[in-house]
Amino acid sequence: MNIGIYLYDDAEVLDFSGPFEVFNTAIRLSDIQWNIFFIAEKKAMITARGGLQLLPHYGIDQHPPLDLLFIVGGEHNDQLNKTNVIDWIGEQASTTNYVATVCTGAFLLAQTGLLDGRSVTTHWQDICALTNDFPALNVMTGKRWVEDGKYISSAGISAGIDMSLHLVSRFVSQELANKTAKQMDYVWCR
Template sequence: MNIAIYIYDDAEVLDLSGPFEVFSTAKRLTSHDWNVFLVAENLQPVKARGGFMVNAHYTIEDHPAIDLLVVVGGVQSGEVKKENVIRWIKQVDQSAAKVASVCTGAFLLAKAGLLDELTVTTHREDIQELAETYPSLNVVAQQRWVDSGKYITSGGISAGIDMSLYLVSQLISRELAENTARQMEYRWQEC
C-alpha cells in the first residue's frame, strides 16, 4: 500500500509528521508492505510552520500510485488557488481507495469537489469559514474526525494522529492501531 502525505509551505508540522509517524510505526509493527512518503508540488524544500524545513520524497508529477492520500493543513490560502495542485488531487482521487485531510487540508479537498454533500470537519477555528466557503458541505464541530466512507476529515493538528490511528484500525486492525499508539506512547482519542 502506498500512503502519500501532501505537504506545502506553511503546513502545520504535526499535521504532516503525526500521520507519517503513525503509518511508519504501524509498518514497523507488522509485516504489511506499506510505503509511506511525502509529496509536494516540487522538490524544493518545504518550509512548514515555524520554519521547519522538510524535503518531499516525490513531486505531484512523479510519484508511485497512491492508495491513501492524506492532505495536511496549515496556511492553505495559497494552495487552494493552485490549479495544478487541485487538478492533481482530483486525479489521485480517481484511483485512491481513501482520501483524508488533517485540519484545513479539508479546504483543498473541498476545492477539488470531493466533499460535496458529505459530513466533514476541520480545525475548530476554521469550521465557520469552511461552511461558508463551501455551503454544499455539512461541516460539524466537536469531532476529532469524521468518516464519510472514502473521505475522512479530521480536526486540527493532534486530531490528525487520532484519525491516522483510526485509519490503521480500518485498514488492518484495531489491535494494530492500539499497539501503534502504545509504541508511540500516545493516548488515542477516539471520535
C-alpha cells in the first residue's frame, strides 16, 4: 500500500510526524508492506511550523500511485488558492481507496467539493470557519475523528495519531493497532 502524506510550508509538525510514526511502527511490528512518503507541491525543501525543514520524497507532478492520501493541517490558507494543488488533491482523492485529513487539512479537501454532503471534523478552533466557508459539509464537533465512506478526518494535531491507529485497525487488525499504540507508549483515544 502506498501512503502519500501531503505537506507544505507551515504545516503542523505533529500532523505529519505522528501518523508517519504510527504507520512505521505498525510496519516494524508486522509483515505488512507499506510504502510511506511525503509529497509537496514541488520536490523542494519545505519549512514546517517551528522552522523544521524537510525535503519531501516527491512533488505532486511525479509520485507513485496512492492508496491513501493523507492531507495535513497548519497554515493552510495559501494552499487553498493554489489551483494546481487543489486540482491534484481532487484527482488523487477520486482515485485512492482512502483520503484522510488532520486538523485544517480538511479545508484543502473541502475545497475540491468532494466532501459536500459528508460528515467531517477539524481542530476545535477551526470548526466555525470550516462550517462558514463550506456550508455543504456536516461539520461535527467533539469528535477525535469522523469517517464518512472513504473520507476520514480528524480533529487537531494529536488526533491524527488516534485516527492513524484507527486506520491500522481498519487496514490490518485491531490487534496490530493495539500493539502499535503500546509500542509507542501512547494512550489511544478511541
